[in-house]
Amino acid sequence: MPVDVILGLQWGDEGKGKLVDAIASDYNVIARFQGGANAGHTLVIQGVKHVLHLLPSGIFHMNCKNLIGNGVVLDPVILFKEIQNLLSYDNSLTQRLFISKKATLILPTHKFLDKIQEDSKKEKKIGSTLKGISPAYQDKIARLTLKVGDILKPNFHEKYHEIKSYHLNLSKIYPSDLQYDIEFEKDFWDSIEYLKSLNLIDSEIWINEILQKGGKVLAEGAQGSMLDIDFGSYPFVTSSNTTVGGVCTGLGVPPSAIHEVWGVFKAYCTRVGSGPFPTEEMGDIGNLLREKGKEFGATTGRPRRIGWLDIPALRYACMINGVTQLAMMKSDVLQCIHNIPVCTFYQTPNGKYPLPTDYDNITPLYENLEGWYQYDFSNASIPQNLSNYILFIENLLKLPIKMVSIGPDRNQTIYR
Ligand code: GDP
Ligand code: IMO
Ligand code: MG
DSSP, rough: OOEEEEEEEEESSSHHHHHHHHGGGOOOOEEESSSOOOOOOOEEEEEEEEEEEOTTTTTTOTOOOOOOOOTTTOHHHHHHHHHHHHHTOOGGGGGGGEEEETSSEOOOHHHHHHHHHHHGGGGGOOOOOOSSHHHHHHHHHHHSSOGGGGGGGGHHHHHHHHHHHHHHHTTSOOOOOOOTTHHHHHHHHHHHHHHHTTTEEEEHHHHHHHHTTOOOOOEEEEOOOOGHHHHHHHHSSOOOOOOOHHHHHTOOOGGGGGGEEEEEEESSSOOSSSSTTTTTTOOOHHHHHHHHTBBBTTTTTTTTTEOOOHHHHHHHHHHTOOEEEEEEHHHOGGGSEEEEEEEEEEEEEEEEEESSSTTTEEEEEEEEEEEEOOOOOOOOOOOHHHHHHHHHHHHHSSOEEEEEEEETTOOEEOOO
């Protein structure tokens, strides 16, 4: 009864969506377990691009059930729009979609609070996607918000208005000129009605029954390990456990059910939003990689910050997650440069470290590897210098790179 897991090992946008879609047909269920519409997972299927924010990335596979688990914070407005956009492509997709009644609802006032809380941080902004993620998780932990299952209860409206007034009172403590726009509520109420028509289930029971019958589940992580609320570069993180522990709490599956843990990383690094980024490359080469890799956020369109592969951060993420195998994405993008620096250790005033402990006063120590300049990947083969790069990383992380991605399309994938 295995649950396999796909997790981002860096700062998000590693290409998780592509890997999930590429291997989804081996599974009965694809399940999101944390985060919300801050995620933007891109799938390219026969040249057609889809960006998913809440729908799990197995949604295009007719034989897969897709679950939005209890650990997710669900914005019904975004879910409604996402489904409507895809219905012309596949009008049966909601039959394969299941939503936990225990998932937390994102309310219009959560998005309002996200904006004013972020505004009030001035130059210390986190760079939030402003999807209401942090206020919704704050309320979940404070035990005062609404869950998806509450929409079926007679006192839903009453509870909604109680929480809304609490939020509007709370908003007054922030020095912001932003006003709450009641217009947002129309879409919200329409989408709540729509949500009632979907498969709302006790997903922890449902998923365990599937596992007991021998079904296979793939848990799809959102964000990346370095954005984890506990293990990321706090406070520049998201508000959920993006690491493997989040799978158990976000789906209700036991740790003993977890089998393979895929760690997904880009052959270089990116980060959107503020916070430490030890290997950041701000010069022309960074700009070139941004352009070649189309490094602009799938959710917000913001330019992603670019950096070199950071082995201390990867070692850390592999350790926390118990990664069993790796997938390296965007290997094709690096063919625009001759030499590729890889950070193998962090130098700090107190010594040389293989793992991140503190992000102050870090100097990355690099080794330079020869690139695969202008290599043509159209025959889906791995050039010698890329092979050397792979072996170098495998040796440092003591883990196999089982999949190498050489383009955004589902088919531009090499299994080793
Ligand atoms: P996710 O959030 O981890 O699912 O990743 P995103 O979808 O936000 O960002 C990854 C981006 O890289 C998307 O635009 C993908 O289409 C694209 N992508 C994924 N794998 C590859 C690859 O191997 N090569 C190239 N050039 N693009 C890729
Ligand atoms: P996927 O699943 C990259 C970043 C934001 C910000 C911080 C907090 O596509 O990899 P939040 O909206 O969660 O309060 O923002 O986390 N962030 C992401 N960066 N990919 C994501 O998701 C992200 N989700 C959140 O940019 O720095
Ligand atoms: Mg993304």
